[in-house]
Amino acid sequence: MPTDLYGLPVSTASSAACDAYVRGCQAKLTNYPGTIAAFDEAIAADPGFALAYVARAHVLLERGDAAAARGSIAAAQALAHGVSARERSHIEFFGRLIAGDSETALGLLSGHLDQWPRDAVVLGTAAFTNGLIGSSGRAGQKRALLALLELLAPSYGDDWWFAAHHGMALSENGERVAARAKIDRSLAQNGRNPWAAHARAHLCYEEGDADAGRAFLRWWLPIYPRDGSLYSHLSWHLAIAELEAGDAAAAECLFREAFAPEVHTGPPRGKITDTVSYLWRRELAGEPRDTTAWRRMHSFATGAFPRPGVAFCDMHIALAQAVAGDDAGLAARASQIAELAAAERYPSGSLVPTVARGFAAFERGQFAAAIDALEPIVGELERLGGSRAQLDLVEFTLLKAYLAGDRADDARRLLSQRRRGSLRLPIAGATAAAVA
16 A cells, blocks of 8 residues: 555555655655645545645645635545545544644644654644644643654654754753754754754754854755745844844845745745844844834735734734834734633733733833833743744843843843853843843
């Protein structure tokens, strides 16, 4: 019987369909171009191949085409009667995910992987920082992801794709030595794996070694396709390393050429989070405001996501609204989040509205109010989703509010409590505060 990328049987009698599906899954799991074309080829070779419709549906969802994703998963569900128990469970999991029922999908995840640990297409939805577990809004989600990967590690052995995610999870939990071993091994086995490159970029950030991060990414990015869906985000990583190293001009060049919204190769949410984060960080570093870029981002973000959904993205949309002075938009989004939270459909609860109030107060120059909003929740930021590097956006804002509000002792306290990175932070005035 034909098998998938990790040796699991698939219900198709067509070797051409299976080969195309395997190619598509390889591209999907490594964020290379060609996924939709491969799954379309698989479906053309075998119109009854349910898993090809499932994988196609998830790629469409990640690209922001929810309507097409629902159509593709419906085709898979109509074929579920003729497949194995593993494939039925696979279809059910993705059906919930594509329907927007992430809580149920999360509940199904562990049971499915208990029975079929090498179903990498299912694991791939949760293995990365902003995946199903990372976006769950739950406290302790970074430890939960690492625990899942530790449990599954024997099933994957010396697999380079798994090792990259395992290394990233170790890094996010402060286990840098173990992380480096996994990441280096993954890169040695497949130097073109963007997840390993991503994990290396994060490890350099965690270690406060911007120069190593810049050197690695400048070498690695040219070997990855420009239209690969992680290209722009990895360029964002290089840009924030340039800011940390004090080269704002290089960071700005990267923004214009590689991850501004009009050239971004990732999904719509990635366009928002990378752009907003970069624009705010460059201002915290002392660079002048790019009013045009902020105006475009506010228009794009509120148009693409008129209602809240994923906390990490919503936090960045709120920041764009704060910069735009869109008080009505901020209030409306906070009200919508409250409604979702009351219906148990927004697990992070009031954290996004609280962070939004802090951003808005900072933008108005009300630094005491910004501190009052951000200081109590800085230890809960994990629940928003995103990596430790990405969540520094909030911590850096709090630090800048301390500095702007003449609270140098609080700034030094926050700096002394940081368990990662260097004191060479890309925040105007932070170095002087650290050594004062």
